[in-house]
Amino acid sequence: MKPTPLRTPFEPVESPANPPLNRRQAAKARTRERVMAAARELFMAQGYEGATIRDIARHAGMSTGAVFASFSDKADLFEAVFGHDVEILAQAFRDGAGRAGDVLARLSAMAELGYDQTWDSRAMMAVAAARDWTTPAEDDARARARSRAFIGLIAEVLRDGVRTGEIGDRGDLRLTAETLWDLFIAGYGHALREKADAAQTADRLAAQARLVVTGLKAA
Amino acid sequence: MGQRDRQKQQTRERVVAAARELFDEIGYENTTVRMIALRAGVSVGSVFTTFDSKVAVFNHILFERFEALFAELDRILPYLKGSAADRLCSIMSIAYGVEGRDLKMMMAHLAASHGWPPEIEAQSRQRMARLEALFRAALDHGVTSGELCGDLDLDLCVEMLRNLYLSNYRKAFYDRLDAQALSAHAERQVAIFIRGLRPEPLTAEG
Numbered sequence: 295m296k297p298t299p300l301r302t303p304f305e306p307v308e309s310p311a312n313p314p315l316n317r318r319q320a321a322k323a324r325t326r327e328r329v330m331a332a333a334r335e336l337f338m339a340q341g342y343e344g345a346t347i348r349d350i351a352r353h354a355g356m357s358t359g360a361v362f363a364s365f366s367d368k369a370d371l372f373e374a375v376f377g378h379d380v381e382i383l384a385q386a387f388r389d390g391a392g393r394a395g396d397v398l399a400r401l402s403a404m405a406e407l408g409y410d411q412t413w414d415s416r417a418m419m420a421v422a423a424a425r426d427w428t429t430p431a432e433d434d435a436r437a438r439a440r441s442r443a444f445i446g447l448i449a450e451v452l453r454d455g456v457r458t459g460e461i462g463d464r465g466d467l468r469l470t471a472e473t474l475w476d477l478f479i480a481g482y483g484h485a486l487r488e489k490a491d492a493a494q495t496a497d498r499l500a501a502q503a504r505l506v507v508t509g510l511k512a513a
Numbered sequence: 514m515g516q517r518d519r520q521k522q523q524t525r526e527r528v529v530a531a532a533r534e535l536f537d538e539i540g541y542e543n544t545t546v547r548m549i550a551l552r553a554g555v556s557v558g559s560v561f562t563t564f565d566s567k568v569a570v571f572n573h574i575l576f577e578r579f580e581a582l583f584a585e586l587d588r589i590l591p592y593l594k595g596s597a598a599d600r601l602c603s604i605m606s607i608a609y610g611v612e613g614r615d616l617k618m619m620m621a622h623l624a625a626s627h628g629w630p631p632e633i634e635a636q637s638r639q640r641m642a643r644l645e646a647l648f649r650a651a652l653d654h655g656v657t658s659g660e661l662c663g664d665l666d667l668d669l670c671v672e673m674l675r676n677l678y679l680s681n682y683r684k685a686f687y688d689r690l691d692a693q694a695l696s697a698h699a700e701r702q703v704a705i706f707i708r709g710l711r712p713e714p715l716t717a718e719g
Contacts, residue, residue, distance in 0.1 A: 343542045423683075434687070438687055466701060466704075466705055469698075469701055469702065469705065470705055472684075473677060473702050473705065473706075476676065476677065476680035476681075476683075476684075477673060477676055477677070477680075479680070480676035480679070480680055484672070484676070498669070498672075501666065501669055502669065502672075502673050505665075505669070505670065505673065505706065506705060506706065
């Protein structure tokens with residue numbers, strides 16, 4: 295069966311303006327890039343709370359004020375940095391879900407491509423997952439909307455399986471999709487702790503997906 | 514206990530109580546040692562004579578919580594009956610009942626787990642290992658009784674249960690679930706985990 299075309303409500307990535315930049319704008323864009331690169335390194339090394347704007351500014355070789363000229367606060371900066379990873383993961387998930395095959399094959403492809411494409415940012419993914427509950431409400435809402443979009447992609451694949459009769463629906467597809475998403479995210483932390491590589495992590499998730507899909511029950 | 518020790522003990526208890534309140538009200542990250550001292554009515558210096566750092570206070574509170582959790586689990590375990598799913602659900606439900614009391618502590622614990630000092634990280638892992646051992650025992654029971662297939666990958670299953678158990682705290686926080694709702698959610702997850710999504714054998718062949 296042909297997979298359902300997948301749509302997701304991801305926010306578009308903020309891309310540099312299309313018209314040619316004047317010198318001032320170009321300088322501003324460069325500053326932004328530098329701040330983001332420094333922030334990425336520090337977030338990954340020290341976690342969200344551990345990385346201060348002061349440290350990030352110093353790491354980027356500029357003043358704290360220069361950082362604030364580009365980003366309103368740390369949450370805003372984190373969002374800009376992490377938004378890039380999210381887009382990459384979203385594309386990987388869409389590609390994986392678009393593969394031919396049964397539910398497990400498509401879920402495994404999503405895991406494989408997902409981990410592979412975001413592997414260099416795995417610490418960023420783990421940091422985002424662990425971000426303090428004290429994040430402002432709007433960031434919280436953003437994080438939730440993002441999770442929902444990924445869960446929706448997984449749910450589409452499961453629904454295809456129900457349509458073809460491959461799996462049954464006992465009214466728990468959404469919960470199953472949520473659970474698989476949680477397991478996918480937990481995989482990053484596990485990989486960091488165990489120093490596993492992307493392929494091992496994907497295999498491990500595929501094995502978990504297999505358990506979820508086939509069940510543990512003795513035949 | 515001499516008067517000095519008694520005083521020290523009192524200070525310690527006050528510091529712990531103040532820290533517990535603050536962590537719950539404004540979160541671990543936003544709480545400073547100064548604020549803890551102020552709330553406890555002691556000097557910043559006194560806080561540091563009882564604990565090395567804010568992390569040490571936090572770890573002490575976590576330790577107490579885990580002790581309470583395992584006391585409760587030890588009390589209930591001998592009475593656990595039924596299928597692997599029943600046992601797993603009971604364990605999770607007890608855990609959520611104890612941990613869910615201060616969800617924010619748990620969230621702060623999980624949030625801060627990136628960058629814990631190594632000794633605290635190690636302790637944290639040890640505690641999680643105790644919970645994992647319980648999950649494993651429940652699965653073992655299922656295998657022995659023939660309820661679960663004999664060739665299942667126990668390590669993988671335990672890891673999955675652990676990840677589900679922990680991820681659910683975020684769910685609880687997002688969706689404002691209390692311990693009971695959280696346990697119900699975990700119960701549905703465990704049901705899927707145990708029976709899978711395959712159609713019944715009859716309908717699959719039919």
